Amino acid sequence: MNVAQVNDVIQRWRDTPEGGLKSDDYQQFKNIGSACLAQGESAQLLQFLQDERNQGLVKSMGCGLLAPLASEVIRKEKSLNHCQAAIAHLTKTCNPKELLHGFLQLIEDIDPGAIADTIIALAPHLQTVLLRMEEEKAAPLGMALSALQKQMSRLPVPYTQQQEAADEFGLCRCCTALAAFMEPFVEEVKRKDGNGDNTAADKDCMRCLREPLLQAQLDRGRKSPLWVFATEILVTLPAIQEPLPDLLFYKPLKKSILIDNHQSTESRACLAYLIFVQLITIERFPAIFSPVFVLQCNMEYINILLSSLENVQDNSLPVALLELRTFYSAPQNLRKVLTDCPMQHLRETGLQVFQLFINKLDAEAKHKFFRCMLKTSNHSGVEGYIVKNIKNQVEFSTKDFSHSKFKLFPPLLGLALCLPQGAETDLLHSMDRIMESLNLLRYVLLRDKELRSSVSHSNSTLFSHILIKDKYLKTLRVCISMSRSYYSSELKALWEDQKQKAREARAAASSTRLVKSITVKHEKVSNMSPEVQHQVLQSALVTFDLMESLIVRIEEITEEKEGTQD
Numbered sequence: 001m002n003v004a005q006v007n008d009v010i011q012r013w014r015d016t017p018e019g020g021l022k023s024d025d026y027q028q029f030k031n032i033g034s035a036c037l038a039q040g041e042s043a044q045l046l047q048f049l050q051d052e053r054n055q056g057l058v059k060s061m062g063c064g065l066l067a068p069l070a071s072e073v074i075r076k077e078k079s080l081n082h083c084q085a086a087i088a089h090l091t092k093t094c095n096p097k098e099l100l101h102g103f104l105q106l107i108e109d110i111d112p113g114a115i116a117d118t119i120i121a122l123a124p125h126l127q128t129v130l131l132r133m134e135e136e137k138a139a140p141l142g143m144a145l146s147a148l149q150k151q152m153s154r155l156p157v158p159y160t161q162q163q164e165a166a167d168e169f170g171l172c173r174c175c176t177a178l179a180a181f182m183e184p185f186v187e188e189v190k191r192k193d194g195n196g197d198n199t200a201a202d203k204d205c206m207r208c209l210r211e212p213l214l215q216a217q218l219d220r221g222r223k224s225p226l227w228v229f230a231t232e233i234l235v236t237l238p239a240i241q242e243p244l245p246d247l248l249f250y251k252p253l254k255k256s257i258l259i260d261n262h263q264s265t266e267s268r269a270c271l272a273y274l275i276f277v278q279l280i281t282i283e284r285f286p287a288i289f290s291p292v293f294v295l296q297c298n299m300e301y302i303n304i305l306l307s308s309l310e311n312v313q314d315n316s317l318p319v320a321l322l323e324l325r326t327f328y329s330a331p332q333n334l335r336k337v338l339t340d341c342p343m344q345h346l347r348e349t350g351l352q353v354f355q356l357f358i359n360k361l362d363a364e365a366k367h368k369f370f371r372c373m374l375k376t377s378n379h380s381g382v383e384g385y386i387v388k389n390i391k392n393q394v395e396f397s398t399k400d401f402s403h404s405k406f407k408l409f410p411p412l413l414g415l416a417l418c419l420p421q422g423a424e425t426d427l428l429h430s431m432d433r434i435m436e437s438l439n440l441l442r443y444v445l446l447r448d449k450e451l452r453s454s455v456s457h458s459n460s461t462l463f464s465h466i467l468i469k470d471k472y473l474k475t476l477r478v479c480i481s482m483s484r485s486y487y488s489s490e491l492k493a494l495w496e497d498q499k500q501k502a503r504e505a506r507a508a509a510s511s512t513r514l515v516k517s518i519t520v521k522h523e524k525v526s527n528m529s530p531e532v533q534h535q536v537l538q539s540a541l542v543t544f545d546l547m548e549s550l551i552v553r554i555e556e557i558t559e560e561k562e563g564t565q566d
Contacts, residue, residue, distance in 0.1 A: 013057050021060055029057070030064035037068055042079030046086045055093060062094045066102040073121045074114050084121075091128040099129045100140050107147045115151050116170020123148065123181045131184060141185060145204040148178060149211065157215040160324070164217075164224050171212060172225035178208070179232045189240045205233050205240075209267040209274075217326060218278050230274050234281040237271075245286060248272055249297045269301035309353070312360045319365040322372075331357055331369070332376075339379045351385075358389055366393060367412065374415045384432030387416045391440045394447070416440055417472040423479045427547070428540055434476070438550040441469060445557040473551055480551075484544045491537040498530055 009032075013025060036045040049058055049065075065086070072083040091099055103126045110118045130141055155171040158164040167173060182204060213233070216226045238244050248268060274280045276298065321327045334357070337350035361369055366389075373386045390412050397409070416437045419425045427434065 010054070010057070013061075014053065018056065018060070026061050026064055029061040030068070033065045034068040037072055037079065037083070040079065042072065042082035042086070046082045046089075049086055049089050058090065058093050059095070062090045063098045063102045066090065066099070067106060070106055070118070070122060074117045076117075087125050088128070091125045092132075096129050096132045097140075100126075100133075100144070103129065104143060104147050107151060110151050112154065115155055116174050119148060119151060119174050120170070120177045123177045127181050127184065137185075142203060145182075145207075148181070149204070149207050152178070153211045155212075157212045158226075159217050161217075161219070161222065161224075164226065167225075172229075175208075175212070175229040176225055178204075179229055182236070186236050186240060205237050206264065206267040208233055209270040213274070214266060214270045217324065218274075219325070220278055227278075227280075230278070231280050234271070234274060238284070244271070244275065244281075244284075245289070248275075248301075249289075265300065265304050269304040272298050272301040303349075309356050309360060314359050315362050317360045317365055318362055319368055322365055322368055331373075335373070335377055335379070335382055338382060354385075355389075363393070370412055371415060374412075380430045380432045380434075384434075384436040387433060387436040387440055390416060391436070391443055394440075394444065413440075413444070414468050417468050419472065419475050419479065423475055423482060425479050427479060427483045427544065431543055434547060435550075437472075438547065438554065441472075442550065442554050442557065445554060445561065448561055473554065476547070477551060480544050480548055484541060487537050487540045487544070491534070491541070494530065494533055494537065 009028065013021065013029070016025075033045055036042065045065075048054060049062065069083045069087050069090075072079055073087065103122060106122060107118065126144055130137060130144060133140055152171065152174050155169045155174065157171060158167065164172060208229070213226070213230050216230070218224070218227050218230060234244075237247065248271060275282055275285055276294065331354065334350050334354045338347055338354065341347050341350065358366065358369065370386050370390055374383055377383055377386070390409075394409060419430075419434075
């Protein structure tokens with residue numbers, strides 16, 4: 001179609017009464033506009049759309065040009081400015097409902113590789129359309145936000161500072177665009193003092209808490225784009241809905257807001273995390289709640305956040321993640337729960353999560369984590385639990401050679417078979433670690449053949465630590481001997497003291513002879529009754545016998561192996 005023909009068609013359209021245009025006319029209008037863009041005539045198209053004589057045509061058929069114009073904008077062609085101006089003119093001229101439908105269709109059909117560019121390009125124009133809707137704005141706004149967030153949820157969440165700075169997939173830019181998109185609607189709700197229909201804004205904020213903020217790595221020391229976005233959400237929520245304490249502690253979200261109960265709980269869990277961990281807007285949170293009350297109310301949210309770990313595949317988390325502050329501090333905080341929390345059910349839950357975290361680490365990450373915990377935990381129970389996991393890893397290595405990294409084991413064996421205080425080690429205090437270390441050593445010796453076949457190099461790979469084993473057992477024997485002698489003398493003295501008390505029949509003397517320097521489970525034995533002291537000392541002697549029996553069994557296995565090799 002030449003220029004003269006196009007002009008004739010345009011004049012016919014101008015002369016056609018309102019409502020007289022046919023479907024073929026709409027398609028031809030779109031084809032002509034697309035042809036102008038293809039030929040690089042975006043300036044002429046913009047001039048046509050802005051021509052006062054054509055406003056009736058633009059109002060009736062202009063929505064058909066949204067798709068080709070948006071395509072040019074997303075591709076960032078030379079005609080970008082002309083196309084942006086053309087879309088802006090359409091959003092102010094065409095029917096708002098038709099424009100909304102057109103924009104939603106464009107967002108729905110986004111190319112996976114252009115999600116961020118499309119959202120950033122279209123969000124301001126979509127905002128203009130919605131602001132033109134003076135009445136019944138809530139439902140269209142909800143549809144628009146739902147469409148935008150659906151596409152944003154497909155973008156990977158950056159996990160490191162470098163990834164967030166690079167923003168390769170554009171999620172951070174999308175969050176900034178979404179915050180700017182929401183601003184006039186939030187201000188409108190504020191002006192109405194929260195009395196308007198704010199369902200769409202509610203849903204938007206709560207969805208954003210789940211995606212992407214539930215997965216985001218935030219750092220109080222760095223005001224990143226995702227941090228700023230989280231702050232925007234927490235400032236907006238109480239302004240458009242209800243006070244944060246009500247939202248977190250006293251009642252669930254309004255039924256009109258809920259997508260489903262699990263999603264709403266996840267959203268509130270993230271909200272609790274942002275307030276009480278990241279301290280975002282904590283200055284606005286009432287100080288009347290006691291720490292115990294806050295912890296009690298947050299337990300549901302803590303459980304929800306931790307349960308997401310179950311979705312991660314076992315043996316999949318790489319060692320590089322341990323370099324992240326959050327991945328390092330989480331198990332350290334769990335260790336504090338295991339060792340310091342007075343509530344047994346919380347310690348038991350903490351132990352389950354601790355084991356779950358270990359299961360998700362790959363072989364190299366487990367090796368680094370085990371070394372760290374053995375060196376820093378300073379708690380025999382935790383150290384014993386780590387040694388038990390080392391044994392589990394050795395067993396896994398013998399069953400699945402293709403996934404094992406058995407070369408990482410010998411250094412861990414050296415750490416496990418260690419008495420930091422030598423012969424003066426408090427055996428009762430270190431009992432958990434020592435017993436698990438002996439069980440580990442016994443297992444290694446029993447599975448000697450399978451373990452040797454797990455490694456590609458010489459027999460010295462595993463038993464290069466034979467000297468460590470011999471030194472450990474020798475030192476442990478000396479330690480047991482010294483401890484047995486000491487505890488036996490204490491037991492004898494306690495027995496003699498009780499007989500003396502009985503003979504003298506003096507009730508006041510019931511506490512004159514007490515064990516002075518032994519601590520069990522953080523409690524001084526000297527604070528216990530004589531009967532309990534007797535039980536503790538007797539139990540210690542039984543423990544020493546058990547340790548020695550394990551040592552004897554280990555030595556017997558060693559002799560059997562040596563005899564077989566001869």
